[in-house]
Amino acid sequence: xxxxxxxxxIRCDGHGLCAELLPEMITLDDWGFPIAKSGAIPxxxxxxxxxxxxxxxxxxxxxxxxxx
Amino acid sequence: MASLLGGAVGPVPTLTGGQLIGRLEAxxxxxxxxxxxxxxxxxxxVADRAQGRAVVLANGAEGEPLSAKDRTLxxxxxxxxxxxxxxxxxxxxxxxxxxxxxxAHRAAEAAIRQALGERSNQLKQHVRVVPAPAGYVAGEESAxxxxxxxxxxxxxxxxxRPFERGVDRRPTLVQNVESLAxxxxxxxxxxxxxxxxxxxxxxxxxGVREIDLExxxxxxxxxxxxxxxxxxxxxxxxxxxxxxxxxxxxALPMEPQSLRARxxxxxxxxxxxxxxxxxxxxxxxxxxxxxxxxxxxxxxPCVFGLSAIGECLxxxxxxxxxxxxxxxxxxxxxxxxxxxxCKHPDGAAGLLRSALGVVADDFKAHQxxxxxxxxxxxxxxxxPLAAVA
Numbered sequence: 001x002x003x004x005x006x007x008x009x010i011r012c013d014g015h016g017l018c019a020e021l022l023p024e025m026i027t028l029d030d031w032g033f034p035i036a037k038s039g040a041i042p043x044x045x046x047x048x049x050x051x052x053x054x055x056x057x058x059x060x061x062x063x064x065x066x067x068x
Numbered sequence: 069m070a071s072l073l074g075g076a077v078g079p080v081p082t083l084t085g086g087q088l089i090g091r092l093e094a095x096x097x098x099x100x101x102x103x104x105x106x107x108x109x110x111x112x113x114v115a116d117r118a119q120g121r122a123v124v125l126a127n128g129a130e131g132e133p134l135s136a137k138d139r140t141l142x143x144x145x146x147x148x149x150x151x152x153x154x155x156x157x158x159x160x161x162x163x164x165x166x167x168x169x170x171x172a173h174r175a176a177e178a179a180i181r182q183a184l185g186e187r188s189n190q191l192k193q194h195v196r197v198v199p200a201p202a203g204y205v206a207g208e209e210s211a212x213x214x215x216x217x218x219x220x221x222x223x224x225x226x227x228x229r230p231f232e233r234g235v236d237r238r239p240t241l242v243q244n245v246e247s248l249a250x251x252x253x254x255x256x257x258x259x260x261x262x263x264x265x266x267x268x269x270x271x272x273x274x275g276v277r278e279i280d281l282e283x284x285x286x287x288x289x290x291x292x293x294x295x296x297x298x299x300x301x302x303x304x305x306x307x308x309x310x311x312x313x314x315x316x317x318x319a320l321p322m323e324p325q326s327l328r329a330r331x332x333x334x335x336x337x338x339x340x341x342x343x344x345x346x347x348x349x350x351x352x353x354x355x356x357x358x359x360x361x362x363x364x365x366x367x368x369p370c371v372f373g374l375s376a377i378g379e380c381l382x383x384x385x386x387x388x389x390x391x392x393x394x395x396x397x398x399x400x401x402x403x404x405x406x407x408x409x410c411k412h413p414d415g416a417a418g419l420l421r422s423a424l425g426v427v428a429d430d431f432k433a434h435q436x437x438x439x440x441x442x443x444x445x446x447x448x449x450x451x452p453l454a455a456v457a
Contacts (some may be wrong), residue, residue, distance in 0.1 A: 009369070010409050012367070
């Protein structure tokens with residue numbers, strides 16, 4: 001099942017670990033908050049995506065079922 | 069023939085919920101609060117729930133500074149708004165109705181309360197009026213629900229959306245008061261499609277007007293007494309809408325779908341004309357400063373992004389920009405979409421993008437510390453554009 005990244009914007013405090021662990025999908029804006037690529041996470045990155053999710057100190061990053 | 073602001077309306081005919089929803093869909097009624105979501109589909113989403121007793125939240129918060137149409141409607145036609153809320157409650161199977169009316173709109177709240185007093189005791193037992201706190205985001209639907217549940221008018225993370233879990237965790241239909249009044253007209257078989265607009269800025273007779281959906285911007289100007297001074301641009305949809313060049317939109321119908329097809333927004337019906345001798349950068353700086361001040365301060369991209377955009381625009385408006393301010397603005401305007409719990413940052417970014425396109429010459433001049441000869445001597449940048457009524 002294809003998955004996509006979902007950021008809980010209210011929880012996110014801009015720690016930035018996700019962008020370090022998954023730079024292919026997540027960059028940071030000028031204030032350190034994540035800009036996540038939309039769409040399904042490629043299979044080769046799914047392990048890194050899971051690590052990024054696990055690393056978030058405020059549990060703001062989630063994997064959700066990809067649309068379509 | 070009855071319309072939103074005029075004409076006698078007879079009693080509400082007896083329709084099943086399904087019949088009324090069918091009529092709303094056939095009429096292609098879109099929500100009038102700003103987002104333009106199809107009303108019939110929204111009612112269906114609540115009516116088709118698996119379980120739970122629903123709630124109808126009639127939204128008359130009207131926090132947009134340039135809009136006055138909701139309070140005007142509630143004062144002029146409180147019973148029509150109540151009819152719409154009752155029809156919605158019947159159609160979706162909601163035993164309770166809440167009227168959420170901007171606390172600053174005293175006359176509107178009084179009119180709704182008085183009209184409710186004239187209704188049946190049975191209805192009165194299931195209705196309450198809740199004053200909505202001041203603030204731009206207080207009317208956002210998840211913020212309205214959160215205020216009623218917890219006293220804080222701040223958006224919440226969705227899903228769940230209010231139609232899934234809203235007031236008291238019950239499925240909640242949040243519907244703008246004009247949408248409800250329109251539904252009450254459609255239930256009576258009124259076929260004329262009208263909407264309310266609030267016209268302001270460089271116009272002879274500013275205020276709220278009811279127009280036909282096929283009316284063009286030119287017709288709106290005529291209805292508002294003509295232009296006061298030659299405008300250079302028009303703001304459509306309010307502070308979260310966008311600037312458009314007058315010539316390009318003059319002959320366009322104000323109908324939301326045709327505007328959307330041009331990348332424009334009808335929003336909540338704001339039409340604001342920027343005078344030729346006003347400065348587009350300064351006007352945009354005022355709006356952006358206001359929007360930054362109205363952030364619910366929950367989401368980083370909104371808190372920091374909007375405040376940085378405001379600072380950047382104020383430097384540009386004062387013709388003392390940093391070297392890359394215009395480049396920064398352009399970059400930020402493309403980075404905020406979908407990055408808040410609500411659409412506040414999306415709207416602010418859209419407004420900024422439209423400004424960078426429509427008054428691009430002003431921005432370029434200001435980056436070079438010039439103004440195209442139309443800036444007032446003392447820009448008052450922290451005040452929003454003059455609100456209507």
